[in-house]
Amino acid sequence: MHFTPQQPILELGDAFYDPVTPANFPKTVLRFRNDRAAASVGLDTLSDDAWRAHFGRFVPLEGAQPQPLALRYHGHQFRVYNPEIGDGRGFLFAQMRDDAGRLMDLGTKGSGQTPYSRFGDGRLTLKGAVREILATEMLEALGVHTSRTFSVIETGEELHRNDEPSPTRSAVLVRLNHGHIRIGTFQRLAYDHDTEGLAKLTAYVLRHYYGEDAGDDAPQRLLAYVARRTAALAGQFMAAGFVHGVLNSDNINVTGESFDYGPWRFTPSWAPAFTAAYFDQSGLYAYGRQPEAIYWDVMQLATSLRLIAEEAPLIEALEGYAPAYHEAVTAAILWRLGLLPRGAEHDRPLVQSLERALSTSGCPLDRFYFDAFGGQLPPDYGEAFDPFRAQLAGYAPRKSREHPYWSGDHPCAMLIDEVEAIWSPIAAADDWQPLHDKVAAVRRFGEALA
Template sequence: MGLMLHHPALSTADLPWLHVFEAGFAHLGETFATPTEPTPLPAAYWVGCNDALREALGLPSDLWEQLEAMALFTGNLPLRDHPSYASVYSGHQFGQWAGQLGDGRALNLGALQTPIGLQELQLKGAGPTPFSRRGDGRAVLRSSIREFLASEAMHGLGIPTTRALCVTGSPAHVRREDIETAAVVTRVAPSFVRFGHFEHFSSNGQIDALRILADHVVTAHFPALQHKKGSERYVDLLHEVTQRTAVLMAQWQAVGFCHGVMNTDNMSVLGLTLDYGPYQYLDGFDANHICNHSDHQGRYAYARQPQIAYWNLFCLGQALMPLIDEQAPALAALEGYKQAFPAAMDQGMRHKLGLQGTHHGDRALVEDLLQAMQQDRVDYTVFWRRLSLAVRESANSTHAFAPVRDLFMHREVFDAWCKRYLERLGSSHRQAAGDAMLRTNPKYILRNHLGELAIRQAKQGNFAMVQELLHVLHAPFDEHPTHEAWAGLAPEWASSIEISCSS
């Protein structure tokens, strides 16, 4: 069934594929990274294995056959020469200052030199840390599968994200709302530094540590800024993070992704999608949709995500102020969001509509479409895929838009919008436009009910759907004829799935 090793530790020399393992963030010292050993789990077994990422990282083809690999990624095999560590951060949660937080259930193994650059490996669910705040430091099978699949779904969509290499499970019991079984997901990213890391040191008056952290981020991830001196370096860092965040928000909105808990400690300074908890991809379009059942005030509703990101960036800017001489340059860096997000959003929606060039009426065309979709709760992903097919086929068919029209109850509203759209689209190059739209508008997304079905099977010891979903979500624009049903409308029971911060 699995393996529970009792070695006190192993050296990376015993694992040849880790021969270029480095300390990563830990080299900054214990102010930033507290050495913490994982807590072993009994009878570990593979739940999900990501071969595409394994290959990209340059890891051996027989990795999943190695008992040592399973033990390492479960937290059963600590490394003697590179101790795992947890990092401290603070943050704003649901708009309120929460004070010190930190890696409560995440342990960083270190950084691996790979063909795609330096990548940090992190175990989520490997036991308590000094920052667990009375928590058990564990993750459950349900939430681990959700993060594993969501990370790779976002990557398949071309949206910046942390990745997931594998999930291991254990029959060990974990108490959440009910008794569940434990699991560990191995996350991969160039860095897991969050807005909250900067907030922590700034709020505690640790200005030297704040500067060390900022300089580390610049050197490791924004090398073009290294020549900048004094406050200019940190203003430009804030500008870069602002720009990346603006683009990320536009990508989320365009694909219909709801994060669910956009606290400042869940925001990546690299502009990555970070921490998959109560996330959801929209089914029927509702701009006010709240995917997190713990979000009673709707702070993180779908339509509010861009505004919340802007608010979070101001928290980051405030944290960096001790390193910046004057307020005006910092405000100017943050104000760039007001141009960057709408520009990225407009461009993203033009791509979804297959429009070339710009036109002063494009934004109104999009807003009127979304209003019509909202009125009838039109399935967001199915609409865009059918529209893409209709545009491609309209060059040779006068009835190409009928399947799109069928999604609307107020069909006269769609007819009026479609007339405007086709005039803007033009009659030439329809097939090329449709082909481009099919490469922009996915056929497959990780709908809640698909994840739920995979989880139910996994709880019975069947992990086939986890692997099949992973395969499809890595190529969400392709047809995958054997999984056509996964591209259909969500069943009625999907609306009863509740996800919260414990998800």
């Protein structure tokens, strides 16, 4: 794969972004480079020195945009509209094609202040960067459409935060993902009654992310695509047992790819009320409420597009979300179980039986999926699983348990205690080996599932 730089973001014009200057960090210590992700965009042959220059000092990549761009957007944050946000500690660094021909972004987190930083320092804690590595690696292994942590460079600054011991170490993170155009990007234009900008952004997204030309029906076509993509993401979250934590409309992009990981968690069991963020006291973004939360955000996109489209076709597009979600969560759970689908009349009842059994039994989620992969549920699972077991008999495995992963005793998991245990030796002794070992184990897990 050869590096194929692109600059389509410049088509939108300077009303959509602000050129910014990256922070000048005291140090650039390379802590993580994702050569697997880099190979997909032709950047895996960079030397470590070149890597630090591009992703720690942000020297432009040849052929890419000449200056970082902080993107403008608004959004609902915990259902409260906020017109004072935008890229406050990150920017779009470069665009390129991947090995599937998709337009990809390299975006940053912790790269310095921008016009939207408000009172923030524009920085990222090293612990936050490590947590994002772990989240994205695990989600990728579990088949979730996620951004990928591309690079983490420690920057040598001491940061003070209210929610962790301070001073703490700092880092700049680069993520690779399929676009940074958010629902909140459209909301900003609607807030300003910028119908020309809404039409322009709609055409841009259709052309570069969905491969279609605009037309009179462009807004409803776009909304239908986003509804289906985000419904698929919600289903994948549920199958993975993942709680994003902050599903605000500025954290949902129009390609349906999860990104921007803050207070995330994996739930230990099928517990709908399980939350990731200590400040989510109402459980707005709890595990079981994520499909509804994402749908609410998609409704905000529909409201924004109402300025350039009729109501009826937008409502019709929104109505595609629920069936797309049910189809997606069913497919994702079957995939994680290692089973071939049999058709909706069999698959949906199987998944419903499983959800009831997991909910009533409190069975550890990762343990269950490990034991049941390929359709062979051990006999020690209790009577709560009897209806599921009976339905399971008609299914064939999509993949055997021949991979060495399945001969082990323990499932690969990413619960919060282990996350803290991986961070602890880094903080205490600059020991990165547990992190490297965990990434290798997660990738091995992904190979067993794939």
